[in-house]
Amino acid sequence: MTMAFLDNPLRTGLRMGRTPEPCTMVIFGASGDLTRRKLVPALYNLARERRLPAGFSVVGFARRDWTDESFRELLCEAINTNSRSGPVDPELWASFAQGIYYHWGNFDDADAYRRLVERLAAIDRERGTGGNRVFYLATPPEAYPTIIAQLGTHGLARSSGWTRIIIEKPFGHDLTSAQALNAEVLSVFNEDQVYRIDHYLGKETVQNILIFRFANAIFEPIWHRSHIDHVQITVAETIGVEDRGGYYDTSGALRDMIQNHLMQLLCLVAMEPPSVYDADAVRDEKVKVLRAIRPIALHDTVRGQYGPGSANGRPVRGYREEKGVSPTSQTETYVALKLFIDNWRWAGVPFYLRSGKRLPRRVSEIAIQFKAAPTMIFADTPLNDLEPNVLAMKIQPDEGISLKFSSKVPGQPQIRPVTMDFRYGASFGVTSPEAYERLLLDCMLGDGTLFTRRDEVEASWTLLTPILRAWAEGPPLPFPNYEAGSWGPVEADEFIARDGRSWRRL
Amino acid sequence: MSQTAIDIGAIERELRQMWQEQAIHPNAGGQAVIRALTLNLIARAPDDAWAEQILSVAPGLTAQHPNRTVIVIDRPGTTVEVQAQVQALCTLTNAGRTQVCGEQITISARGTPAGQLAGLVLPLLVPDLPVVLWAPGPQPFAQPLVQRLYRLCDRVIVDSTTFTEPLTELAELATFEQKAKGAPAVSDLGWTRLTPWRELVAQFFDSRTFLPHLHRIDEIVIEYAAGTVVNPVAALLFVGWLASCLKWAPLEEAVGVEGETIRLYLRRPAVGVGPAAIRLVSVEIRPSLSPARAGLASVVLRAIDNQRAEFVVAQTDDAGHARTRATVADTPPIERMVKVDPVTLTDLLSSELRLLSRDRTFAAALNLAGSLARRLTSYHNDPL
Ligand SMILES: NC(=O)c1ccc[n+]([C@@H]2O[C@H](COP(=O)([O-])OP(=O)(O)OC[C@H]3O[C@@H](n4cnc5c(N)ncnc54)[C@H](OP(=O)(O)O)[C@@H]3O)[C@@H](O)[C@H]2O)c1
Numbered sequence: 016m017t018m019a020f021l022d023n024p025l026r027t028g029l030r031m032g033r034t035p036e037p038c039t040m041v042i043f044g045a046s047g048d049l050t051r052r053k054l055v056p057a058l059y060n061l062a063r064e065r066r067l068p069a070g071f072s073v074v075g076f077a078r079r080d081w082t083d084e085s086f087r088e089l090l091c092e093a094i095n096t097n098s099r100s101g102p103v104d105p106e107l108w109a110s111f112a113q114g115i116y117y118h119w120g121n122f123d124d125a126d127a128y129r130r131l132v133e134r135l136a137a138i139d140r141e142r143g144t145g146g147n148r149v150f151y152l153a154t155p156p157e158a159y160p161t162i163i164a165q166l167g168t169h170g171l172a173r174s175s176g177w178t179r180i181i182i183e184k185p186f187g188h189d190l191t192s193a194q195a196l197n198a199e200v201l202s203v204f205n206e207d208q209v210y211r212i213d214h215y216l217g218k219e220t221v222q223n224i225l226i227f228r229f230a231n232a233i234f235e236p237i238w239h240r241s242h243i244d245h246v247q248i249t250v251a252e253t254i255g256v257e258d259r260g261g262y263y264d265t266s267g268a269l270r271d272m273i274q275n276h277l278m279q280l281l282c283l284v285a286m287e288p289p290s291v292y293d294a295d296a297v298r299d300e301k302v303k304v305l306r307a308i309r310p311i312a313l314h315d316t317v318r319g320q321y322g323p324g325s326a327n328g329r330p331v332r333g334y335r336e337e338k339g340v341s342p343t344s345q346t347e348t349y350v351a352l353k354l355f356i357d358n359w360r361w362a363g364v365p366f367y368l369r370s371g372k373r374l375p376r377r378v379s380e381i382a383i384q385f386k387a388a389p390t391m392i393f394a395d396t397p398l399n400d401l402e403p404n405v406l407a408m409k410i411q412p413d414e415g416i417s418l419k420f421s422s423k424v425p426g427q428p429q430i431r432p433v434t435m436d437f438r439y440g441a442s443f444g445v446t447s448p449e450a451y452e453r454l455l456l457d458c459m460l461g462d463g464t465l466f467t468r469r470d471e472v473e474a475s476w477t478l479l480t481p482i483l484r485a486w487a488e489g490p491p492l493p494f495p496n497y498e499a500g501s502w503g504p505v506e507a508d509e510f511i512a513r514d515g516r517s518w519r520r521l
Numbered sequence: 522m523s524q525t526a527i528d529i530g531a532i533e534r535e536l537r538q539m540w541q542e543q544a545i546h547p548n549a550g551g552q553a554v555i556r557a558l559t560l561n562l563i564a565r566a567p568d569d570a571w572a573e574q575i576l577s578v579a580p581g582l583t584a585q586h587p588n589r590t591v592i593v594i595d596r597p598g599t600t601v602e603v604q605a606q607v608q609a610l611c612t613l614t615n616a617g618r619t620q621v622c623g624e625q626i627t628i629s630a631r632g633t634p635a636g637q638l639a640g641l642v643l644p645l646l647v648p649d650l651p652v653v654l655w656a657p658g659p660q661p662f663a664q665p666l667v668q669r670l671y672r673l674c675d676r677v678i679v680d681s682t683t684f685t686e687p688l689t690e691l692a693e694l695a696t697f698e699q700k701a702k703g704a705p706a707v708s709d710l711g712w713t714r715l716t717p718w719r720e721l722v723a724q725f726f727d728s729r730t731f732l733p734h735l736h737r738i739d740e741i742v743i744e745y746a747a748g749t750v751v752n753p754v755a756a757l758l759f760v761g762w763l764a765s766c767l768k769w770a771p772l773e774e775a776v777g778v779e780g781e782t783i784r785l786y787l788r789r790p791a792v793g794v795g796p797a798a799i800r801l802v803s804v805e806i807r808p809s810l811s812p813a814r815a816g817l818a819s820v821v822l823r824a825i826d827n828q829r830a831e832f833v834v835a836q837t838d839d840a841g842h843a844r845t846r847a848t849v850a851d852t853p854p855i856e857r858m859v860k861v862d863p864v865t866l867t868d869l870l871s872s873e874l875r876l877l878s879r880d881r882t883f884a885a886a887l888n889l890a891g892s893l894a895r896r897l898t899s900y901h902n903d904p905l
């Protein structure tokens with residue numbers, strides 16, 4: 016199907032990427048937060064940058080009694096407040112909005128799907144969308160099975176063009192539920208039609224991990240147990256649960272962050288070079304990493320929950336006082352863990368992962384700590400003054416790469432660590448597109464590289480489900496155990512200190 | 522103060538001192554200053570007006586391609602005069618916390634022999650970084666300084682919209698590009714301006730239902746904004762691009778000029794079998810008085826034989842948009858408005874600076890446009 020692009024002779028040597036074939040995107044849950052904050056602004060920005068074809072259409076499916084007109088107005092406001100490019104360009108919006116429709120219905124209402132079939136056919140005729148469709152499930156996860164089944168029943172999983180489905184996170188809440196959801200999806204769609212979103216993969220800096228590793232020949236030879244002491248992956252948030260308390264209390268940091276985002280980062284850092292850069296080759300290598308991870312021991316995990324404290328200098332309440340959260344909640348808002356990848360490259364190298372809410376700074380980074388110099392030949396400097404080399408890949412905020420190495424202080428015998436900094440913002444003064452822009456476009460182009468495959472999701476759940484079970488079965492912890500605005504529970508510091516290491520000060 | 526010679530060592534010292542001061546006295550906001558250089562840019566200004574344009578472009582360029590720019594204001598004159606000035610160019614990054622700085626050296630000369638100027642420029646280049654020569658204005662390859670320097674450059678950037686004898690110079694540019702194969706690569710900002718037009722036309726045919734019509738185009742009409750000089754180069758490059766992508770060959774002698782309208786014929790490969798073995802594509806290029814901004818005003822691709830199909834991209838009355846329309850047979854036309862921001866000289870340059878090697882698509886388009894230009898110049902003596 017993607018062959019059509021290769022056939023367009025005018026595409027050779029164009030400096031901009033190809034545009035998808037005209038298609039219709041049906042968004043389930045179109046009255047929701049995600050649609051308003053992320054999806055529609057992303058689509059609008061793609062249109063603004065001429066990355067969408069003429070005829071591209073959107074059908075918003077939700078149960079409120081809205082009209083095409085009122086839906087368009089709402090989205091226009093949503094873009095005005097949420098788009099990185101600022102308020103809409105009125106003329107462009109007028110043209111783009113002509114292709115936006117509202118489809119009223121309940122997710123379990125068969126009639127709504129019958130009407131949807133007709134509506135899509137009409138759009139194909141009027142706007143030349145040729146039967147190409149993307150279904151986007153931007154709904155509470157409980158609604159996924161209903162919608163998938165209804166799409167199947169009404170013959171919407173196949174068309175005269177291509178049909179794809181995008182599924183939001185969370186994809187299951189443990190191994191069994193993820194497998195069940197996979198079975199439901201795959202009873203209606205083929206795996207190559209399914210795009211499971213992990214928006215972390217849409218971030219340019221995350222994609223750059225692979226470029227950095229595999230386009231620069233100097234790092235790969237030392238990317239190895241013989242040179243690397245350990246790896247730290249941190250995803251720290253300053254926000255609390257916002258207004259998602261009810262949902263979060265049934266989830267927790269392990270499900271919400273580690274299972275998807277941190278595991279993805281881990282895979283990108285640890286995977287072997289794929290033989291080609293395509294969806295299956297890349298994902299095959301990622302799955303190999305996940306499968307090589309040794310079962311994580313319970314004593315290699317630390318949980319935390321924030322209590323009252325401060326954020327950005329203002330007092331904030333504790334997790335148990337948040338709206339929708341049980342006052343005796345045992346849900347973790349912080350996780351630190353250690354794992355080992357049992358393969359030739361990584362055997363014996365610990366990977367420390369940590370993620371939490373209400374930490375002092377919003378920062379995501381991967382730090383590779385190299386082994387220290389074996390002996391100290393500079394007599395005047397004590398060996399323990401020498402800091403090991405650290406290569407840090409910062410994902411947000413200040414995206415970039417820094418390398419710490421030792422240097423002589425001018426005129427003195429001391430050796431001091433200095434950092435060599437490379438920042439994307441500094442070397443390429445352009446703003447990066449939002450993750451959703453890249454992912455929506457990739458899906459429309461039929462490129463699944465940055466989406467999670469079935470076996471990836473299941474491999475990750477296989478690893479984490481036993482921990483969830485053990486935690487649930489274990490005695491309750493004395494939560495809260497860290498103050499909002501601190502770097503997590505003391506246990507996490509003690510945990511890594513037992514290995515003679517410490518968390519990076521970020 | 523005018524001088525007849527410059528001390529290179531003094532310039533070097535001045536540059537070094539500039540960076541040392543930055544390291545000792547970080548600027549007021551406590552911002553870190555990062556010196557980042559990704560290339561050497563030699564910009565030759567043929568006169569003061571161009572010097573001003575180049576100077577206005579430099580800061581914006583630093584943000585995207587931090588570089589050492591050596592601006593040479595190469596004025597004619599009878600007395601020899603030459604002066605140099607050094608400056609750091611800094612821009613704040615998005616995060617607003619670090620400053621990225623490049624360097625700018627301005628050599629202001631009058632009546633200075635090209636050999637002397639080249640001798641000044643060469644030692645000022647940062648080693649081991651690509652060297653790009655930007656030579657705006659008419660007759661770039663006839664300039665002695667350009668002739669001296671281009672061999673040492675990785676890329677030469679000219680601007681066909683500033684040509685004063687467009688057809689002749691287009692032919693020369695094509696000849697140069699062919700000859701120069703390998704080093705240096707050639708860029709034309711006139712071609713860069715066509716990028717959105719190429720994209721919009723190409724996008725029609727990303728659609729499987731429209732793609733077949735691309736191979737049966739019979740007619741092309743291109744209108745361009747009439748300026749003070751009638752300059753059909755962009756339109757010819759556009760035809761050259763279509764023709765080279767679609768394997769259309771120019772038909773010998775089949776060119777005509779009526780007033781300011783150019784007519785050309787190209788031969789396209791047959792679609793399917795049958796009597797239509799050879800098909801002609803007729804091309805009409807004409808200036809238009811109406812468009813809101815310079816460059817192309819509209820492009821129409823039409824298939825007439827059998828099923829009618831028409832694909833149109835046109836500038837709108839305001840400066841920021843274009844309209845596209847695809848009509849096939851009796852189905853309702855598919856129209857839309859797209860945003861086409863007016864491009865600045867900085868955007869154009871920086872897009873060319875991203876390229877590392879020869880732009881093959883441009884080379885092929887230029888080659889074809891050059892041969893069309895040659896035919897047109899030999900066809901008539903009117904000053905087109
Ligand atoms: N929001 C984010 O930033 C974000 C980020 C990452 C992932 N996600 C995921 O994306 C999905 C959507 O998130 P969200 O924040 O947009 O949720 P939301 O604001 O609660 O929106 C849910 C949408 O589904 C509709 N809906 C629910 N039940 C329905 C039914 N039976 N029939 C018809 N419509 C129904 C809701 O309609 P009503 O408005 O009428 O209730 C609403 O439009 C979730 O799976 C979430 O985990 C969201």
